[in-house]
Amino acid sequence: xxxxxxxxxxxxxxxxxxxxxxxxxxxxxxxxxxxxxxxxxxxxxxxxxxxxxxxxxxxxxxxxxxxxxxxxxxxxxxxxxxxxxxxxxxxxxxxxxxxxxxxxxxxxxxxxxxxxxxxxxxxxxxxxxxxxxxxxxxxxxxxxxxxxxxxxxxxxxxxxxxxxxxxxxxxxxxxxxxxxxxxxxxxxxxxxxxxxxxxxxxxxxxxxxxxxxxxxxxxxxxxxxxxxxxxxxxxxxxxxxxxxxxxxxxxxxxxxxxxxxxxxxxxxxxxxxxxxxxxxxxx
Numbered sequence: 001x002x003x004x005x006x007x008x009x010x011x012x013x014x015x016x017x018x019x020x021x022x023x024x025x026x027x028x029x030x031x032x033x034x035x036x037x038x039x040x041x042x043x044x045x046x047x048x049x050x051x052x053x054x055x056x057x058x059x060x061x062x063x064x065x066x067x068x069x070x071x072x073x074x075x076x077x078x079x080x081x082x083x084x085x086x087x088x089x090x091x092x093x094x095x096x097x098x099x100x101x102x103x104x105x106x107x108x109x110x111x112x113x114x115x116x117x118x119x120x121x122x123x124x125x126x127x128x129x130x131x132x133x134x135x136x137x138x139x140x141x142x143x144x145x146x147x148x149x150x151x152x153x154x155x156x157x158x159x160x161x162x163x164x165x166x167x168x169x170x171x172x173x174x175x176x177x178x179x180x181x182x183x184x185x186x187x188x189x190x191x192x193x194x195x196x197x198x199x200x201x202x203x204x205x206x207x208x209x210x211x212x213x214x215x216x217x218x219x220x221x222x223x224x225x226x227x228x229x230x231x232x233x234x235x236x237x238x239x240x241x242x243x244x245x246x247x248x249x250x251x252x253x254x255x256x257x258x259x260x261x262x263x264x265x266x267x268x269x270x271x272x273x274x275x276x277x278x279x280x281x282x283x
Contacts, residue, residue, distance in 0.1 A: 107132075108132050108167055110134060110135055110165070111132040111133060111134050111135065111165055111167060112132060112133055112134075112135065112137070112280060113130065113131075113132050113276070114131050114132065114133055114273050114276030114277050114280060115130075115131050115269065115272035115273030115274070115275065115276040115277075116128065116129055116130045116131070116269065116272055117129050117266050117268050117269025117270075117272050118173070118266065118268075118269070119170075119265050119266050119269070120266070124174065125173045125174070126172075126173060126174060126176070127170045127171060127172050127173050127174075128170065128171045128173060129168065129169070129170055129259065129266065129269050130168070130169045131166070131167070131168050131169075131259065131260075131273050131276075132165075132166070132167040132168075132169075133164060133165065133166055133167075133277065133280075134164040134165030134166070135164075136163075136164040136165075137162070137164045137165075137277070137280070137281075138280055138281050140162050140163075140164050141155070141158065141159065141162070141277065141281050142281060143158075144158070144281060145281050145282055146282065149274050149275075149277065149278045150271060150274055150275070153262075155274075156257075156260060156261060156262070159256070159260060159277070160253045160256045160257055160260065160261070161231060161249070161253050162231060163230050163231035163232075164231075165227070165228070165229055165230075166227070166228040166252075166256055167225060167226070167227050167228075168225070168226045168255070168256075168259060169223060169224070169225045169226075170223070170224045170225075170226070171221070171222070171223050171224075172218065172219065172220050172221060172222045172223075172224070173220060174220050175218065175219045175220045176218050177218065178210075178213040178214055178215060178217075178218045181209070181213040181218055182206070182209045182210065182213055185209055185213075186202075186205070186206075186209075188254075188258050188265075189205075189251065189254045189255065189258075192253075192254035192257050192258070192261075193250045193251065193253075193254045194250070197248075197250045198250075201246060201248050201250075201251060204246050205246060205251070207244075208236060208243060208244045208245075208246055209236075211243050211244060212224070212236045212238055212243040212244075217238045217239070222238065222239060223238070223239055223240075224236065224237070224238055225237040225238075225240075226255060228252040228255065228256060231249055231252055231253075232247055232248070232249045232252060233245050233246070233247055233252070234246050234247075234248055234251045234252050234255065259273065260273055260274065
């Protein structure tokens, strides 16, 4: 799905071509894809608690489930009926995203909104994403003014390690078990930092994650804010309440890479962020 948020006039100034008024017809290609996806859902089991922060490790190929056999026994009329219901459900979800996006793309003091999107696992939307950068970002990245940033490794490297403020806000679109969130987070980060470094921070990181991700804070609708300050301090806030911080330049860089790196969890979100940064530094 495309980024679901309606944003402020200030943000539109940076990315006028991405934030035009949308109608259901803009979702038609997605709806068609959804119908096809529904036909293949019988080929795999999607765990109801899947989060998927974006580990770069290869995943095992899922084994065919009993749903595949059920699908093969359905008549064509039954399949068409099932796919039609799925398409209508997808339209309802798309419509609700348009209606519920008002006011979500907010602002942060001293920071600029640069992009947004949705993290999905198959047809399941897990959480929405927004990214903000500090006002020093424009001058810090001035060397890339006028250059193509998409696919630019030098830009990504500089962006990830830069000391200007970076903030990533997630809003849960489904309830996920706390332990699943902790495990997924560690899996994503551990593949992006040296093993020795991860071993050093793992104790403090587990404590921070256990405090941040609980039964009451990992529910649908919860807003989780990750802040990277000075390129060295990594902190987490849940629904506006600070949960703590860790000093780790490697962790700050790794977490940023989850959303803007070559193996980002959502390529459309990454492209949205990079395009927003490009618009900012070229304005």
